[in-house]
Amino acid sequence: MQPHLIEVTGELVGQRLDAVLALAAPELSRRQARALIEGGGVRLNQRRMLFVSHRVRQGDVIEIAARPAPSAKAPRPEFRFTEADILFDDHDVIAVNKPPGLPSQATRDPAVPHVGSCLAEYFRSRGRTVPPLVLVHRLDKETSGVILLARGNERATWLARQFRGREVQKSYHALCHGLPTADGFAVRSYLSEIDRKTGLVRTVHSGGQLAVTHFHVLRRAPGPGLSLIACEPHTGRSHQIRVHLAEQGFPIVGDKSYGTPLSRPLPTDLAALAAAHHMLHAREITFTPAPGQPVVTVQADYPPKFAELVRRVFPGAG
Numbered sequence: 588m589q590p591h592l593i594e595v596t597g598e599l600v601g602q603r604l605d606a607v608l609a610l611a612a613p614e615l616s617r618r619q620a621r622a623l624i625e626g627g628g629v630r631l632n633q634r635r636m637l638f639v640s641h642r643v644r645q646g647d648v649i650e651i652a653a654r655p656a657p658s659a660k661a662p663r664p665e666f667r668f669t670e671a672d673i674l675f676d677d678h679d680v681i682a683v684n685k686p687p688g689l690p691s692q693a694t695r696d697p698a699v700p701h702v703g704s705c706l707a708e709y710f711r712s713r714g715r716t717v718p719p720l721v722l723v724h725r726l727d728k729e730t731s732g733v734i735l736l737a738r739g740n741e742r743a744t745w746l747a748r749q750f751r752g753r754e755v756q757k758s759y760h761a762l763c764h765g766l767p768t769a770d771g772f773a774v775r776s777y778l779s780e781i782d783r784k785t786g787l788v789r790t791v792h793s794g795g796q797l798a799v800t801h802f803h804v805l806r807r808a809p810g811p812g813l814s815l816i817a818c819e820p821h822t823g824r825s826h827q828i829r830v831h832l833a834e835q836g837f838p839i840v841g842d843k844s845y846g847t848p849l850s851r852p853l854p855t856d857l858a859a860l861a862a863a864h865h866m867l868h869a870r871e872i873t874f875t876p877a878p879g880q881p882v883v884t885v886q887a888d889y890p891p892k893f894a895e896l897v898r899r900v901f902p903g904a905g
Contacts, residue, residue, distance in 0.1 A: 595647040603785065604631070605639040607649065623651065625843060625862070637862070640787070640844050666700060668709040674885045678877035679738040680746065681706065681720070684731070684887040687864035691725040691734060702734060724750060727826065729841075732759070732869025733887040742877070749874055750823065756873040759818040759828055760889070762866035762896055764846075765837040766807050766814055773801045774831040778824045787844060788826040790834060798824040800831045808900045811853060813840065815897065817870070828867060840896070841865040857899060863892045 593599075593611045602610070608620035608629070615623070621639045623629050629636055630650040631643070643649070666689050675682035683706060685691065690701040707717045721743035723735040737743035749755045777795030778788050799821040806815040814837065818828045826845070832838060833845040840846075840853075842865040853861060873884040889897065 591651040593649040593651070595643045595645060595649065599643060600645045601642055603639065604629070604636060604641045604643060604649070606785075607643055608651065611649075612651065621843075638843065638846055640846070666705055667712075668705050673709070674733055674887060675876075675883065678880055679718075679742040680874075680876040681736045681738070682733050682872070682885045683736070685726055685734045685869075686890055687729045687731045687893075690728050692722050703736065706736065723747060724823070726869055727829075727867075729864040730759075730867045730869060731864075731887070731890045731893065733872050733885050734869065735872065735874070745877065746874065753821065754875070756871075757820060757869065758871040759820070760805070760868045760870045761816050761818055761828065761832060762840045762893065762900070763814050763816050763832055763837040764812060764840060766809060766812060767802075767804050767816070767835075767837060769804075771801070771803045772835070773799065774835060775799045776831070776834075778827065778830060781825050788824070788830050790830065796822075796824055798822050798827045798831065800828055802832075806901045811857060811900060813900050815901065818867075829865070839865050839867050842867075857896060860892050860896050860899075866893050866896060868893055 591612065593607065595607065599607050599610065604624060605617055605620040608615055608623065609617045624639045625637060627635055627637065628651065631641070632648055633650070666686055668683060672684045673681065674684055683702065685702055689705065690699065692703065693701050703720045703722060706720060710717045718738040721737045721740060723737055723743055723746045726732065726734050735746060737746055776790045776798055777792070778798045779791045779795050781788055801819045801821065803817045804814055805817055808814070816832070816837070820827050829839055829842055829845045833842070833847070838846045841861040841863065852858065868889055869887060871884060871886045873882060875882050888894070
């Protein structure tokens with residue numbers, strides 16, 4: 588197949604790379620454009636570009652090296668919860684360790700599995716009655732870690748009140764590019780709603796919602812220039828941690844939406860692991876499962892590729 592060249596001019600200037608491909612090559616959908624970029628099938632000024640959110644400039648030359656077949660469909664994600672994934676199951680509250688790539692809630696396509704459907708299948712496979720499951724909060728599709736569901740609306744309402752009252756404590760771990768000089772720092776900003784066209788959130792000077800996150804550096808690796816950072820969101824805005832870290836100059840490894848082109852790319856073995864999903868993990872959550880019950884803290888292990896990256900970047904890490 589002959590490569591297809593696009594020269595950036597006119598209305599294409601300043602657009603995201605995936606948007607440019609969809610505009611300049613009408614036979615490509617936005618989803619196909621993203622898949623091409625993430626799969627290494629697109630070059631920008633003769634260099635492979637893997638970041639779908641990269642903004643192009645006047646005179647840039649984009650080369651599409653390969654295109655998907657028109658009828659090609661992305662494979663359905665397949666996942667089954669195991670007993671080890673069920674972190675808490677009591678007082679009509681269930682905490683599970685969500686893998687990266689599994690949506691928190693149902694999508695427009697009913698055939699796509701999500702946390703609730705996979706958990707229902709888990710109960711059915713064990714001969715248990717499937718309760719009415721209510722998702723209490725959400726994680727981004729690529730974010731892994733602990734997520735809460737309730738059996739029925741009464742318990743869901745009880746938990747939702749704790750979230751609204753900021754009584755629930757959440758801690759995330761993020762593997763990030765860059766080496767913060769301070770061991771701890773906080774970010775306070777106002778964030779927009781998710782843009783329907785781009786799927787992105789941005790900091791705004793007016794009209795947004797307050798977002799506050801505290802960060803603590805757990806480990807630094809000067810060699811590859813990576814840091815493991817604990818993140819404690821004090822508000823629950825969409826993409827909050829990802830936006831705050833990116834705007835501080837510490838984008839999350841593997842983040843295809845808020846990552847930026849790096850002057851020092853990762854070594855090949857680390858880059859292969861990082862391409863799987865962004866490295867943000869809901870590590871721990873503390874909540875009260877029911878009235879009169881003691882506070883519970885639930886912790887989720889890292890998913891395999893996250894754990895492998897941590898082991899390679901920080902030898903001897905637990």
